[in-house]
Amino acid sequence: MKIYAVATGTGSYIPPVVIKNIDFANRQFLNDDGTPIETPGEEIVSKFEQITDITERRFAEDKYVTSDIATFAAENALDAANFDREKLDYIIVAHNLGDIKHGSHFPDTLPTLASRVKQKLKIKNPKTVAYDITFGCPGWTQAMVQAKYYIESGDAKSALVIGADTLSRMMDEHDRDAMLFADGAGAALLQAVESDTPVGILKHAARTDTEDHMDLLQMGNSYNSTLKDDHMYLKMHGRRLYNYALTYVPMVAKECLDANNLSLGDVSKVLIHQANAKMDEGILKRLYRLYNQKEVDYDIMPMTIKTLGNSSVATVPTLFDLIVRGKLKGQSLQSGDYVMMTSVGAGMNINAYMYKMP
Helix, strand or coil: CEEEEEEEEEEEECCCEEEEHHHHCCCCCECCCCCECCCCHHHHHHHHHHHHCCCEEEECCCCCCHHHHHHHHHHHHHHHHCCCHHHCCEEEEECCCCECCCCCCCCECCCCHHHHHHHHCCCCCCCCEEEEECCCCCHHHHHHHHHHHHHHHCCCCEEEEEEEEEHHHHCCCCCHHHHCECEEEEEEEEEEEEECCCCEEEEEEEEECCCCCHHHEEEECCCCCCCCCCCCEEEECHHHHHHHHHHHHHHHHHHHHHHCCCCHHHEEEEEECCCCHHHHHHHHHHHHHHCCCCCCCHHHCCCCHHHHCECHHHHHHHHHHHHHCCCCCCCCCCCCCEEEEEEEECCCEEEEEEEECC
């Protein structure tokens, strides 16, 4: 018998505020040199939808910050597992820019979001260790791998792993990339389970590319030079990032499959970071190509980006939760199914791990 890290409960928080593409049509979008983009707003929005498949996204309510929505997702995961929160060994919160109040562009990361979540969960046990991880959009998947090691080593019996972001509040309203990002939170409760056969989180693969790719996602000034220089916004080099992801994510995914002695045919689902539908389709196509397969089964890659947008670290745990709860039409998981979860983001970081349903 060996000890494995198994998700006994999942949860997510999908904000109720819906922002449709047409809501951006009257924005004054600018080029990176500050000159106006002359293309009509409706045409910009239409082209954006064709490229990304995003039709709408969710924004957090004004009264909430990232640690609030992280707590909501955590509550749902704890309730699903019927778990006594005072017995938690770890709370790990993956995020990018901390708590950002509505109308502000200043991230607040001290104390850690994990400490704030612990307080909001009303956990009094000082042995419940709470800390954050910042690893770009792959933060939640990396935190799950960390928690797995705590559990398999015997140092912990439980870990609550949360991914939450409100990146909509750190976007430059004059940048077309602002349409990509959304807010949300997802969580999983991992517990130690003894089993004769592997179950839960299995082996993983990861990489960090800094020599030529560190600047693909970074903070910068608004394209509108009249705005304050001390206000920083999330900026990305979209085309370079797209090419980077198409080149390296399939490689990491294959490394993960190889590490687990599995082939694509063994996998029931690939849960990929919801960054851009066309990009994700391209990644899956290239992964199949690495196995010399021309026929691509896109059904193994469920998507939520069309209506939820890109909620950064929250996309993968939210996707997992929706499937587990039977809330994603046509999608389900059975005992024994292999699920590969993979993400790419600022760093640049890429990771993937295999999960076997209990």
